[in-house]
Amino acid sequence: ITTKEDYQVVRMWMLLSEMRKGAKAKPAYLEIGQYWIDPQGRKTVIGLQRTLGGYYFDTFAFCSPFEIRRDNEAFWRIADEWVYPRIKVTDTIKRNGFKNSTYHIHPVTLFQQLLSNPKAETLMKSNEIELLRHLCHHPADVDKYWNTIKIAKRNGYKFKDVGMWFDYIKMLERMGRDLNSPSLIAPQDLKTSHDIYVAKLNRQRIKEQREKERQQAIEDKAKFEELKSRYFGMALTDGEIEIHSIDTIDDYYKIGESQSICCGTAKY
Known part of the structure; x- marks a missing residue:
């Protein structure tokens, strides 16, 4: 050199x-x-x-x-x-x-x-x-993220695992958190904070995916009604147990979530 x-x-x-x-x-x-x-x-x-x-x-x-x-x-x-x-x-x-x-x-x-x-x-x-x-x-x-870096430095944060820190900052941004907040961007335990937001982001992604699927199902409402409308309102009962049709797309998702089954997400 x-x-x-x-x-x-x-x-x-x-x-x-x-x-x-x-x-x-x-x-x-x-x-x-x-x-x-x-x-x-x-x-x-x-x-x-x-x-x-x-x-x-x-x-x-x-x-x-x-x-x-x-x-x-x-x-x-x-x-x-x-x-x-x-x-x-x-x-x-x-x-x-x-x-x-x-x-x-x-x-x-x-x-x-x-x-x-x-x-x-x-x-x-x-x-x-x-x-x-x-x-x-x-x-x-x-x-x-230069401004965020400067705030973290001013608050005495020591950058050790820089790759994990940037990953963590991007998750904060994805979750809509304040990247100017020292308590968030300069965690005392980066690994624990990183893992917490990994879990939060995964839950948000699942929720967003379900909402996307629900919106897609609503767009397919015409096809849904063509296939199912002949059964709408059907109900059977012996006075104790009742069996009835599921008449809306939203009901499919609600039942799937309450029963932990995939009748909505699998597009039954």
């Missing part, structure tokens, strides 16, 4: 070692690609031509020219491997909080975010690394 004028550069090298029995190992190295990131966070890939075939994705035409290439899985994966410890970054990236560690975030993504996204700078400087990592993978989540 180094620089060239105002560009942040990530250089990629292939290390080779030729070994034969009874002979000393012969190490060698070859540069296969570079990511160049401009001050606005835009990236360009320069490298050898990638070849296809065989069992390996990191194969290159060693005699090909070192020129601008389309980004691909090989360069992207290799740039996220082991980093030479002597790191040099641009003054802008250093000013935006970088402290010589990528924190297991893809370096190209991290530098792009630090150069183009003020939220990444804020999270880096406040040492909210888990949130920064989530931003690098899911920037839309952080953008959408």
Whole structure:
């Protein structure tokens, strides 16, 4: 990881070692690609031509020219491997909080975010690394719930399981809860609160699905009456037990719910 004028550069090298029995190992190295990131966070890939075939994705035409290439899985994966410890970054990236560690975030993504996204700078400087990592993978989540994040931080909330926290916040939103309420968005026990809202949301989904099915049944009322109307009003009784027809769609659902049977949901 180094620089060239105002560009942040990530250089990629292939290390080779030729070994034969009874002979000393012969190490060698070859540069296969570079990511160049401009001050606005835009990236360009320069490298050898990638070849296809065989069992390996990191194969290159060693005699090909070192020129601008389309980004691909090989360069992207290799740039996220082991980093030479002597790191040099641009003054802008250093000013935006970088402290010589990528924190297991893809370096190209991290530098792009630090150069183009003020939220990444804020999270880096406040040492909210888990949130920064989530931003690098899911920037839309952080953008959408940024105000909620700031309220939680002001109230001393520690972001540990960030994935679960965002899942929990999305459930609160789905249930129509106030995402500005510290008591909701900064729970003392995230796992318990998350599980409570999973159960609530599941119950709501079941209720919504039943209502959707009921509305669909109402739309099919004409067909229902065509099939059943000849039996409407029919009743048999011996004075103690009464057997009668079910004459409306709503009655099918009500009986199904009260008796825990599927005569409504199965569209009998």
